Amino acid sequence: MIFTIPGLYIVDHHRCAGWLQSNVLLPVAGRWQRRPGAAVKCRLDPDNPQLHCEITSIINLTMSQSAQKLRQLLSDPDKIIVGPGVYDGLTARMALAAKFDTLYMTGAGTSMSRLGLADLGLATQTEMKENAEMIANLDPSVPLIADADTGYGGSANVRRTVAKYISAGVAGLHLEDQVVNKRCGHLAGKQIVSRDEYYSRIRAAVNMRRQLGSDIVIIARTDALQSLGFDEALARLKEAVAIGADVAFMEAIQTREQAIQVCNAFKEAGTPVMYGMVQGSKSPHFTIQEAKDIGIKIIVYAGVCLVPVYIGVSRALKKLKEDGDTEAYDSEITPHDLFNVCGMKELMEFDRQAAISHAS
Numbered sequence: 173m174i175f176t177i178p179g180l181y182i183v184d185h186h187r188c189a190g191w192l193q194s195n196v197l198l199p200v201a202g203r204w205q206r207r208p209g210a211a212v213k214c215r216l217d218p219d220n221p222q223l224h225c226e227i228t229s230i231i232n233l234t235m236s237q238s239a240q241k242l243r244q245l246l247s248d249p250d251k252i253i254v255g256p257g258v259y260d261g262l263t264a265r266m267a268l269a270a271k272f273d274t275l276y277m278t279g280a281g282t283s284m285s286r287l288g289l290a291d292l293g294l295a296t297q298t299e300m301k302e303n304a305e306m307i308a309n310l311d312p313s314v315p316l317i318a319d320a321d322t323g324y325g326g327s328a329n330v331r332r333t334v335a336k337y338i339s340a341g342v343a344g345l346h347l348e349d350q351v352v353n354k355r356c357g358h359l360a361g362k363q364i365v366s367r368d369e370y371y372s373r374i375r376a377a378v379n380m381r382r383q384l385g386s387d388i389v390i391i392a393r394t395d396a397l398q399s400l401g402f403d404e405a406l407a408r409l410k411e412a413v414a415i416g417a418d419v420a421f422m423e424a425i426q427t428r429e430q431a432i433q434v435c436n437a438f439k440e441a442g443t444p445v446m447y448g449m450v451q452g453s454k455s456p457h458f459t460i461q462e463a464k465d466i467g468i469k470i471i472v473y474a475g476v477c478l479v480p481v482y483i484g485v486s487r488a489l490k491k492l493k494e495d496g497d498t499e500a501y502d503s504e505i506t507p508h509d510l511f512n513v514c515g516m517k518e519l520m521e522f523d524r525q526a527a528i529s530h531a532s
């Protein structure tokens with residue numbers, strides 16, 4: 173379908189996370205010129221879906237490969253995006269080797285693996301960004317969604333967080349409405365900031381993205397369900413999306429019905445909904461297929477690596493401590509196998525090529 177808007181033509185548009193992303197013909201020096209990659213952010217008039225009623229911005233995107241890929245996945249109607257929760261180089265490499273097409277950097281996992289500390293808002297902006305940067309660049313063709321907690325302060329901090337995550341190569345990030353001294357979304361006693369403060373975080377993120385000409389996907393997360401109830405949590409997500417967030421994420425959902433209600437609430441507008449699966453929490457458990465069936469667009473399994481690492485490593489350590497020996501595995505893993513998952517072949521080939529150039 174081709175839309176006509178006074179001043180420009182939009183062709184090849186596709187709907188993507190609340191954006192209409194398109195090739196655009198712009199009148200430049202009296203001629204229509206095609207500007208691939210330029211995006212027009214439009215609001216559709218619900219009463220007249222054939223016409224755009226408002227152009228909110230035109231952006232020349234210096235699209236990052238990974239954010240673009242994430243947007244492509246979001247715009248695929250048949251796709252559910254699955255983010256295995258990784259938190260260090262090895263878990264990220266293992267998820268890549270398992271051929272996941274998206275990764276999720278869990279903040280809880282980052283806090284525990286990098287700091288040895290529980291998910292209580294202790295990981296700093298710099299620590300989170302450094303971890304995200306390392307993971308995002310192991311294979312930049314696989315988009316990384318990274319936890320950005322509260323944005324680490326006021327709007328100026330959020331601004332800086334978004335800029336850092338963009339330059340780190342992160343494809344999408346989520347920002348929430350807990351106080352800066354936050355805690356894991358599945359713990360009791362969460363404190364929530366006012367609507368205005370939350371909205372200013374989202375607005376800061378959206379404005380910074382625009383200022384940098386980036387297409388990073390902004391995921392609005394609310395933790396308000398626990399203390400303020402479903403209606404308030406939903407209202408916050410709706411306003412966050414109206415401000416410019418691309419995806420709605422209600423944290424620590426308590427029932428399957430609530431998950432369905434959230435999906436239904438955003439269905440008409442085509443806003444993708446994200447769901448956080450945390451094994452052992454009170455949130456309903458969904459398989460990928462179940463999540464897809466109810467309309468969830470992104471599901472992240474925050475504990476998919478953490479839990480088996482905890483179980484497996486605890487058992488192995490107990491064995492060594494008590495029996496004075498390591499566990500025997502059916503198929504012994506050699507150091508080679510581990511290094512291969514972490515790029516050994518490519519590194520050695522690179523080294524070989526460098527040596528050849530040097531010799532010639």
Ligand SMILES: C[C@](O)(C(=O)O)[C@H](CC(=O)O)C(=O)O
Pocket residue numbers: 257277278279280281291319355356357358423448450474475
């Ligand atoms: C999604 C989450 O933010 C994360 O860091 O992975 C956590 C998950 C967890 O603590 O296990 C959360 O707050 O839900």
